[in-house]
Amino acid sequence: MAIRTIANKALDFDAEGFMTNFKDWDVEIAKTLAAEEGIATLTDRHLTVLNFMRREFETKGDGPSIRRLTKESGVPTKELYELFPGGPAKKAARIAGIKKPHGCI
Amino acid sequence: MKKILILGAGTAGTIMANKLAGALPRDEWQITIVDRDETHHYQPGYLFIPFGIYTPGDIVKPRRDYLPRGIDVVISGLEIIEPDQNRVRLQNGRVLGYDFLIIATGAHPVPGQTEGLLGDEWQRSIFDFYTLEGAAALARRLKHWEGGRLVINIVEMPIKCPVAPLEFAFLADWFFTEQGIRKNVEIEYVTPLPGAFTKPKASALLGDFLDRKNIKLAADFSVGQVDQGGRKIVSWDNREIGYDLLITIPTNMGDEAIARSGFGDELNFVPTDKHTLRSKVKENIFVIGDATDLPASKAGSVAHFEADILFENLLDVIDGREPRAKFDGHANCFIESGFNKGLLIDFNYETEPLPGKFPLPGVGPFSLLEETKMNHYGKMMFRWVYWNLLLRGAKLPIEAEMTMAGKRR
Incomplete structure (x- = not known):
């Protein structure tokens, strides 16, 4: 647990750098988190993905898998990897201010 | 007569049929089990077939020999489950009603989910070993293979028996050593996971094993397509790994009938309470084994432990109580x-x-x-x-x- 101040808000993060309360999130925070992940500019396509992830988290309590993202958000897998290089499900979850997806075992 | 219907006579379905037939009075309960074919495969045995340790005859037996007497066995594929009507339509045209439904329809590899995986080179330079046909075809290929680059690739998680691909890598190292051609074989293990396995301690240990056995590890690699002509796998972020022989563990999915019934997730697995094993679809539907969406391994041992829990919970529910036993993911x-x-x-x-x-x-x-x-x-x-x-x-x-x-x- 660590408190960080981003965009004039005090935010709580877990040990792996994921926000613990997704309701504290806003787009300004997302811009800072995106920069930390090496994404200089957040486009509308990024936001489509981020908003989908947040809706999913709110209704299901967990972030979606890449397969579910592709199927439900309308953003193809290839583009997901271009938007969030290196691991879309995990990276987009961090920028979207939701907890790390449980993924699979 | 009250009716219990079990869909699938694999490991989970067969254990449940045996437990229930031994516990429920035959004059009050009718138990029916449905499967698409007559043969039961010992799936952990697939791993040994490519290396000639087991033959298909060692791992295939008639399903009916392992099912209890006094239950109905129906051989047919499933068309659709209709929870609102408490009935299941079969592909042979029959309609079966139930008071309680147990879904034990398992998971299976679907190579068609990856671009370029099927095609001319399927079972020539590209093999799977999670099916009897695939494992047997690979056995024939390995017998005469003279060496080159062997790439073992997990397409995406979750898969059945998440340790089997590692075991395949270890056995390949042993097999080629025995054949005297290990020096001519490069083995690479390519996984979408960040390491050799899903859990940190085991992942580190198994990673060391790969090292010691001179098996290369490529982690965080999510395959987007297979280039059969160029003999390489290409990741979604455009990394490439060449092969002479590709051992693929394709995407695993649940039964198509789950998708047709409209309640599966994106991989046709059934939303299930991870402790009680009751489905999130309807109160009288329970799910066991690989068919669930639980965050547990898809493995025979899991199905076996779940059966103990589900058996207790079904008896509770039959008695009009809430299910009390809780599965811990063992x-x-x-x-x-x-x-x-x-x-x-x-x-x-x-x-x-x-x-x-x-x-x-x-x-x-x-x-x-x-x-x-x-x-x-x-x-x-x-x-x-x-x-x-x-x-x-x-x-x-x-x-x-x-x-x-x-x-x-």
Whole structure:
């Protein structure tokens, strides 16, 4: 647990750098988190993905898998990897201010 | 007569049929089990077929020999489950009603989900070993293979038996050493996971094993397509890995009938309460084994432990009570490591695999997270245990709930 101040808000993060309360999130925070992940500019396509992830988290309590993202958000897998290089499900979850997806075992 | 309908006569469905037939009065309950074909495969045995250790005859038996007397066995594919009507439509045209439904339809590899995986080179330079046909075709290929780059690739998680691809890598190292051609074979293990396995401690240990056996590890690699002409796999972020022989573990999915019924997730797995094993679809529908969406391994041991829990919970629900037994995600897997040795891991939702002795604390005879000959004998003996005890629902000296006794942190 660590408190960080981003965009004039005090935010709580877990040990792996994921926000613990997704309701504290806003787009300004997302811009800072995106920069930390090496994404200089957040486009509308990024936001489509981020908003989908947040809706999913709110209704299901967990972030979606890449397969579910592709199927439900309308953003193809290839583009997901271009938007969030290196691991879309995990990276987009961090920028979207939701907890790390449980993924699979 | 009240009716219990079981969909699928694999490991989970067969154990449930045996347990229920032994417990419910035959003049009050009719138990029906449906499967698409007549043969039961000992799926852990697929791994040994490519290396000539088992032949198909060792692992295929008639389903009916393992099902209890006095139940109805129906051979047909499934068309659709209709929860609102409490009935299931079969592909042979029959309609079966139920009071309680147990979905045990499993998971299967779907190579068509990856661009370029099927096609002219399928079973020529590209093989799977999670099907009997694939494993047998690979056995014929390996017999005469002279060497080159062998790439083992997991397309995406979750897969059945998440340790089997590692075991395949270890056995390949052993097999080519025995054949005297190991120096001509490069083995690379390519996985979408960040390491050799899903759980940190086991992942580190198994990663060391890969190193020691001179097997290269490529992690965080999510394959987007297979280039059959160029003999390479290409990741979604455009990394490329060349092969001469590709061993693929394709995307695993649940039964198509789950998708047709409209309640599966994106991989056709059924939303299930991870403790009670009751479906989130309807109160009188329960799910067991690989068909669930639980965050547990898709493995026979899991199906076996779940059966103990589901059996208790069904009896509770039949008595008009709430289900009380809670599944803890317990899995127990032998990992064959080659040269007649093996490892054993034992874990659940909360506790990752730890070192120690099993099943008797301090005694064994098996060692957890450690390579021993005894673990290998356990794995080889298990085929007998499976056919003669496990499928019949007999009590084994391993509890459904994982224990910390004998484990070291």
